[in-house]
Amino acid sequence: MPGPLSGFSMTKYKVIYEPIHAEEENGTHLYTDVYPCNSHRQTETAEDFDDGKSDFTAPDADDMDRNDEDMMVDVEEFEGVDTDATDASRTSHEKSDVDASLRDGKIREAPIIVEAMKALADLQKKLNPPRKTGNGHLDPKINPFVRSRMEGMRCLLNFFTNPRSTTHAHWGASSLQASVALGRGVYCARQLRKLARQFIDDRKILPVNPYGEWNQTMLVDEDLASDINLYLQELGKDITAAKIVKFLARPDVKLKHGITKKISERTARRYLHLLGYRWMTAKKGQYADGHERADVVWYRDNRFLPKMKDLLAREKIWTNDNEQVEGPIPGRRVVKWLHDEAVFYAHDRNKRGWYHKDAAAKPYKKGEGASLMVAELVSADFGWLQSPDGKESARVVMKPGKNKDGYFTSDEIITQAQKAMDICKKYWPEYEHVFIYDNAPTHLKRPEDSLSARRMPKFTPKIGHNWGIEVTKRDAEGKPVYLPNGSPEKIKIQMGDAQFEDGTPQPLYFPEGHPRTGVFKGMATILEERGFGDMSKVLAECKGFKCAPPAIDCCCRRILYNQPDFTHVETILETYCKNQGFQVIFLPKFHCELNFIEQCWGYAKRLYRLNPESSQEAVLERNTIAALNAVPLESMRR
Numbered sequence: 001m002p003g004p005l006s007g008f009s010m011t012k013y014k015v016i017y018e019p020i021h022a023e024e025e026n027g028t029h030l031y032t033d034v035y036p037c038n039s040h041r042q043t044e045t046a047e048d049f050d051d052g053k054s055d056f057t058a059p060d061a062d063d064m065d066r067n068d069e070d071m072m073v074d075v076e077e078f079e080g081v082d083t084d085a086t087d088a089s090r091t092s093h094e095k096s097d098v099d100a101s102l103r104d105g106k107i108r109e110a111p112i113i114v115e116a117m118k119a120l121a122d123l124q125k126k127l128n129p130p131r132k133t134g135n136g137h138l139d140p141k142i143n144p145f146v147r148s149r150m151e152g153m154r155c156l157l158n159f160f161t162n163p164r165s166t167t168h169a170h171w172g173a174s175s176l177q178a179s180v181a182l183g184r185g186v187y188c189a190r191q192l193r194k195l196a197r198q199f200i201d202d203r204k205i206l207p208v209n210p211y212g213e214w215n216q217t218m219l220v221d222e223d224l225a226s227d228i229n230l231y232l233q234e235l236g237k238d239i240t241a242a243k244i245v246k247f248l249a250r251p252d253v254k255l256k257h258g259i260t261k262k263i264s265e266r267t268a269r270r271y272l273h274l275l276g277y278r279w280m281t282a283k284k285g286q287y288a289d290g291h292e293r294a295d296v297v298w299y300r301d302n303r304f305l306p307k308m309k310d311l312l313a314r315e316k317i318w319t320n321d322n323e324q325v326e327g328p329i330p331g332r333r334v335v336k337w338l339h340d341e342a343v344f345y346a347h348d349r350n351k352r353g354w355y356h357k358d359a360a361a362k363p364y365k366k367g368e369g370a371s372l373m374v375a376e377l378v379s380a381d382f383g384w385l386q387s388p389d390g391k392e393s394a395r396v397v398m399k400p401g402k403n404k405d406g407y408f409t410s411d412e413i414i415t416q417a418q419k420a421m422d423i424c425k426k427y428w429p430e431y432e433h434v435f436i437y438d439n440a441p442t443h444l445k446r447p448e449d450s451l452s453a454r455r456m457p458k459f460t461p462k463i464g465h466n467w468g469i470e471v472t473k474r475d476a477e478g479k480p481v482y483l484p485n486g487s488p489e490k491i492k493i494q495m496g497d498a499q500f501e502d503g504t505p506q507p508l509y510f511p512e513g514h515p516r517t518g519v520f521k522g523m524a525t526i527l528e529e530r531g532f533g534d535m536s537k538v539l540a541e542c543k544g545f546k547c548a549p550p551a552i553d554c555c556c557r558r559i560l561y562n563q564p565d566f567t568h569v570e571t572i573l574e575t576y577c578k579n580q581g582f583q584v585i586f587l588p589k590f591h592c593e594l595n596f597i598e599q600c601w602g603y604a605k606r607l608y609r610l611n612p613e614s615s616q617e618a619v620l621e622r623n624t625i626a627a628l629n630a631v632p633l634e635s636m637r638r
């Protein structure tokens with residue numbers, strides 16, 4: 001197999017052949033295409049692994065399409081061959097390929113290295129445009145289909161131009177090396193050469209999918225993918241593969257996209273999968289597209305991704321062969337723990353359908369049989385967060401019926417974090433532990449007196465009035481105090497101090513000695529103290545706080561909102577863990593790249609379903625825990 005990948009910074013790629021489940025529309029399986037693991041890894045939600053028989057860890061031999069049989073070609077064969085025009089390197093399958101443009105000698109000819117290097121530099125820039133400040137990279141908004149092709153091209157050009165690469169200056173061998181690195185075969189190598197050659201010539205990226213068979217992946221056509229997406233949104237809940245088949249057979253659609261033949265339902269399901277839909281149990285909520293919401297994008301690009309990049313450099317990476325590779329930066333190793341919650345049902349029979357994988361989850365209603373909610377932390381290095389002997393664990397098990405909304409409370413999340421930190425400190429003190437949580441409101445809870453510009457009045461309240469935050473009154477033990485009518489008693493508290501740019505505190509209430517001692521200053525005064533000048537003419541807030549972009553200094557509320565101390569209010573969980581030397585990171589909304597914990601749930605649920613059905617809560621709990629404990633560590637490293 002391939003030689004050492006020296007000097008080559010490889011994006012992790014993986015071919016993922018995933019059996020979906022037995023309850024699919026007509027019982028056949030479908031398989032995903034290749035995706036770069038980093039950005040578009042196709043992880044399954046727990047409910048997807050419904051087929052107790054299918055092997056979760058190993059790809060089925062049957063799933064390999066014919067292109068992959070070609071993978072067995074030895075790289076040695078290509079040594080010293082600068083082009084792959086020799087017949088020996090082409091299989092009969094390739095010769096019959098319909099794509100006649102491949103006969104164009106230029107595509108096969110090796111490019112000049114200097115030109116390839118220039119193209120590589122341009123490609124890198126497209127993939128990671130530098131920020132204007134010169135620090136870090138902007139996230140280029142590239143369609144996933146195009147991005148996957150570009151990553152493949154980058155891989156090839158790197159092998160070809162990097163003097164430390166074993167296939168340096170060998171075009172055919174470099175393409176094969178790239179293809180093997182991507183887990184694909186000769187067909188892919190050829191498509192990569194074609195894509196790269198075209199890019200070197202005119203910086204165009206052809207709509208060619210190197211990773212799959214051309215006829216099965218019309219979705220590489222972004223226009224078509226976007227039309228299908230629109231149609232699916234129109235359909236809402238009632239998505240079926242048959243409807244996609246009909247949609248693509250419509251004369252207007254066929255004409256617009258140059259479709260000549262009817263696709264099969266199997267292919268339609270594959271498309272659904274590629275577009276992010278999963279055949280699974282309803283999450284009790286409708287799919288809402290939040291990917292492009294400005295706050296989500298801002299958080300992802302400015303907070304989440306930079307933090308993850310820092311961590312990655314000090315992590316141990318698990319390869320597809322279950323081997324460990326050290327991250328490039330020396331120093332204290334990082335262990336990432338992913339937190340997640342899952343529900344196990346006694347009667348594991350729910351209504352199934354196609355749902356987008358990022359559809360928002362809502363609490364489950366009661367009356368669906370006994371259920372058990374489990375919150376776990378898991379890492380690729382150690383598995384579920386527990387002591388090596390399994391006696392101490394950060395696992396929390398809850399019966400949702402006991403809690404009115406079926407979710408863990410903020411206090412329970414803190415208690416669990418404490419358990420987790422205790423175990424980490426005791427057994428793995430040499431590592432830097434990082435906890436990663438999703439953005440559920442209980443995880444993001446902030447102290448009651450936290451800074452927030454949301455409800456602040458613009459001016460100092462009139463004589464005899466004040467402004468504060470309304471909170472539930474609590475007794476000495478922290479329990480809510482109730483009024484005779486049964487509702488919790490409310491009291492007003494002062495908001496905590498803000499911070500000037502230099503870090504000194506800025507009280508929001510007038511100080512001792514001021515004629516209005518203890519009264520809220522108002523947004524105008526707060527901003528004026530920060531050097532914003534006369535705010536009397538500036539609006540308190542734009543109508544409905546729907547400021548028109550770029551929304552920087554349109555109104556008092558927006559200006560304050562954008563101030564660093566108002567933007568970075570730590571959550572209770574963050575502060576709590578930070579005080580003990582543990583970092584907490586929150587996943588951006590709608591982000592799926594890190595949720596390998598879902599695979600662990602999926603595995604556990606498949607094991608769980610092997611048990612006979614029972615309504616007894618004790619049996620449910622016993623079976624659930626046995627299933628969780630039986631998830632092999634190797635499956636968590638994928």
Ligand SMILES: [Zn+2]
Nearest residue numbers: 542547554555
């Ligand atoms: Zn505004």
